[in-house]
Amino acid sequence: MTADHETALFDCGHDTLNEWLQKRALKNQTQDASHSYVVCDGQRVIGYYALSSGSIARLGTPGSLSRNMPDPIPVMVLGRLAIDRAYQDRKLGAALLKDAMLRTLKVSRIVGVKALLVHALSDEAKRFYLHFAFQVSPVDPMTLLLSVKAIRSHYDA
Numbered sequence: 477m478t479a480d481h482e483t484a485l486f487d488c489g490h491d492t493l494n495e496w497l498q499k500r501a502l503k504n505q506t507q508d509a510s511h512s513y514v515v516c517d518g519q520r521v522i523g524y525y526a527l528s529s530g531s532i533a534r535l536g537t538p539g540s541l542s543r544n545m546p547d548p549i550p551v552m553v554l555g556r557l558a559i560d561r562a563y564q565d566r567k568l569g570a571a572l573l574k575d576a577m578l579r580t581l582k583v584s585r586i587v588g589v590k591a592l593l594v595h596a597l598s599d600e601a602k603r604f605y606l607h608f609a610f611q612v613s614p615v616d617p618m619t620l621l622l623s624v625k626a627i628r629s630h631y632d633a
Contacts, residue, residue, distance in 0.1 A: 477512040488558035525557040551593040552580040584624045591621040
């Protein structure tokens with residue numbers, strides 16, 4: 477994402493996601509807190525997601541992710557993913573998620589990353605991630621994880 481991208485008209489239907497794109501995405505990127513990746517129609521942003529590094533306590537992961545792992549477990553955090561209302565139902569969300577998975581896979585080759593983690597903001601978002609084989613955290617039903625091993629087996633075959 478760059479300052480040239482137009483974000484003012486972005487509306488995914490969730491004020492928090494709209495405002496984060498418009499007010500925080502570029503600031504976070506310039507401060508190396510997260511990086512945002514966008515899909516555009518011209519210069520107008522119609523979809524985006526943000527990635528950052530993070531960790532999760534072993535207690536918060538399914539057993540298959542926590543075995544023989546340090547505490548906390550290193551993860552990539554999918555902090556935001558949203559599609560403008562006018563462009564929803566075109567599989568752009570799935571395409572952006574795939575891109576986030578592939579970037580997570582690349583990062584995992586140079587630093588320790590066990591999973592891609594997301595905090596779903598709604599039941600609808602949770603169903604979206606479950607469709608892509610994310611696992612629910614045993615301590616927070618809105619925190620979901622997808623192991624790098626699962627990403628690798630799907631995209632590195």
